Amino acid sequence: MSMRSIPGIHSHGKTDLPVLKPFNARAAGEADDLLFSRWLVSIPGYVWFMAIIGLVVGPQFAWAATSYTYSDALEALVKWMPFIVKSGFLFNVLISFFAMLIGTFLGVILGLMQISPNRFIKVPAQIITQTFRNSPWLVLLFIVLLALPFEMTIAGVTIRIPDWMKAVFGLCLPIMANIAEIVRGAVQSVPSGQWEASESLAFTRQQTLWQIILPQCFRRMIPPWMNWYAILTMATPLCSLLGVEEIITLSRQAIEAENNRPELLVPFYGFALLIFFAYCYPIARATLALERRFAVKL
Amino acid sequence: MENNTWSDDQPIVSIQNVHKSFGALEVLKGVSLDVMKGEVICIIGPSGSGKSTLIRCINALNDIQAGSIKVEGLEVHDSKLDQLELRKRVGMVFQQYNLFPHKTALENVMMAPIKVLKQPKDEVEKRARALIEKVRLQGKEDAYPGELSGGQQQRVAIARSLAMNPDVMLFDEVTAALDPETVKEVLVTIKDLAEEGMTCILVTHEMGFAREIADHIYFTDRGVIVEHGPPDTFFDNASDPRTREFLSQIL
Ligand SMILES: Nc1ncnc2c1ncn2[C@@H]1O[C@H](COP(=O)(O)OP(=O)(O)OP(=O)(O)O)[C@@H](O)[C@H]1O
Numbered sequence A: 001m002s003m004r005s006i007p008g009i010h011s012h013g014k015t016d017l018p019v020l021k022p023f024n025a026r027a028a029g030e031a032d033d034l035l036f037s038r039w040l041v042s043i044p045g046y047v048w049f050m051a052i053i054g055l056v057v058g059p060q061f062a063w064a065a066t067s068y069t070y071s072d073a074l075e076a077l078v079k080w081m082p083f084i085v086k087s088g089f090l091f092n093v094l095i096s097f098f099a100m101l102i103g104t105f106l107g108v109i110l111g112l113m114q115i116s117p118n119r120f121i122k123v124p125a126q127i128i129t130q131t132f133r134n135s136p137w138l139v140l141l142f143i144v145l146l147a148l149p150f151e152m153t154i155a156g157v158t159i160r161i162p163d164w165m166k167a168v169f170g171l172c173l174p175i176m177a178n179i180a181e182i183v184r185g186a187v188q189s190v191p192s193g194q195w196e197a198s199e200s201l202a203f204t205r206q207q208t209l210w211q212i213i214l215p216q217c218f219r220r221m222i223p224p225w226m227n228w229y230a231i232l233t234m235a236t237p238l239c240s241l242l243g244v245e246e247i248i249t250l251s252r253q254a255i256e257a258e259n260n261r262p263e264l265l266v267p268f269y270g271f272a273l274l275i276f277f278a279y280c281y282p283i284a285r286a287t288l289a290l291e292r293r294f295a296v297k298l
Numbered sequence B: 001m002e003n004n005t006w007s008d009d010q011p012i013v014s015i016q017n018v019h020k021s022f023g024a025l026e027v028l029k030g031v032s033l034d035v036m037k038g039e040v041i042c043i044i045g046p047s048g049s050g051k052s053t054l055i056r057c058i059n060a061l062n063d064i065q066a067g068s069i070k071v072e073g074l075e076v077h078d079s080k081l082d083q084l085e086l087r088k089r090v091g092m093v094f095q096q097y098n099l100f101p102h103k104t105a106l107e108n109v110m111m112a113p114i115k116v117l118k119q120p121k122d123e124v125e126k127r128a129r130a131l132i133e134k135v136r137l138q139g140k141e142d143a144y145p146g147e148l149s150g151g152q153q154q155r156v157a158i159a160r161s162l163a164m165n166p167d168v169m170l171f172d173e174v175t176a177a178l179d180p181e182t183v184k185e186v187l188v189t190i191k192d193l194a195e196e197g198m199t200c201i202l203v204t205h206e207m208g209f210a211r212e213i214a215d216h217i218y219f220t221d222r223g224v225i226v227e228h229g230p231p232d233t234f235f236d237n238a239s240d241p242r243t244r245e246f247l248s249q250i251l
């Protein structure tokens, strides 16, 4: 019998059998599914500090000659900040929530379909997953934007579909595909011995999946899931290209209202950048912390 | 079960001329053996000779291409067979224990009777605690598998199987992954079971244990049973040269 490692399961060693060795989250050649979180957390603190300093003092030299000073620009930024955050960034967060919610729901279904013994369920699920995982997000967004009508009539009731809802659909597709991969990978990382043991105890396949396999890999799925949430949030500014009134759209409007001064570009978009990092950084930290905790004890 | 005419005086497990292939590789080439109720049989043989495959066919973890396997008169590889009926009767313990890592020892033992047999929880719990005591693990009820030694995990796995009240127990090299010190505690547990009259089919490399416990020894090589007999005859007067060679290497 071949012996397979039991990922995430730590046993009181004392043995050289590979099956009892603790799971190594990143075996050689294996893709790192937390790459984004790792990168974000690895940015040293002084980079943040310098970015903020740079934003405040740096361009003062560049535009010192003109009458519109950099501090005027910062003032304008401060004035617009509540609007940009409350009407703009919170909308990005809202879009990310909905896209994550729907994407997770569909992704779990798609992931479970991929491990179905029935080929007619499995193969289409694999094709859908690979297609949406490997398509550019912006292209998906445009397809959804153009493919969905701006209103739909279901059973005599006409519902308008606002652009932000289309953006949610567009963004949830790649999320769905990536969550599906997480689910499939987690289920398949459970050693086959678990299936056999539960089969020999007369559990049906469905019982085995829901009562024995999924509870074991649930915790393992959380860190990569959070990692995808951070990536998704970072991708929400794409929606500005669809005309959704999110942070980038509103920043642009604010700059226009301030007479399109070039001095405004760096502070306003720099601020948008910072706010995204500030939002995602704690998520990335939590992701890595959870990953470490789950890797040690089960 | 419809018109099952099996009774105690017939073999509880009857294997007739079983052929099993994995793709082009024929692993079992016509194996036959009978086990009577209460008997303990040991299957020994070189690595890759098909011991695990054979034992896994008995509870339908593997399918077969030809031949017949009957457990208490149930045709195991009949497509109309009720899998639940078979698996209630046959318990299996694996080399790698395969305990459910997210459940405590007690929960591991209780799970199948509650979820599969739908038995009342408090009754199952009483039985599960008794079984844990029987495998000498009292005090470890609430430990997770990761907190137990290999030998302790294997004994929980035995208790988990017994909780289904099987009539036949299959053991596939259950001590092969253990430290030498813990092998004994697992063997003692199996011996207790055998002495209580449980029908046991064991694949093992522990020759001393096989000799002590078995009523009958089967030696397999390259997918066939080369030789079989009661332990004393088998170990002392093996007739086939392949058996003698194997024994000389291992003893
Ligand atoms: N699922 C499988 N798919 C393909 N080949 C398999 C499978 N399981 C077993 N085999 C092959 O069947 C042969 C017999 O394997 P089996 O596990 O029954 O041997 P064994 O006698 O139990 O050996 P060991 O003492 O090493 O456990 C081996 O050649 C093995 O590679």
Ligand SMILES: [Mg+2]
Binding pocket: A001, B051, B052, B053, B172, B173
């Ligand atoms: Mg084997």
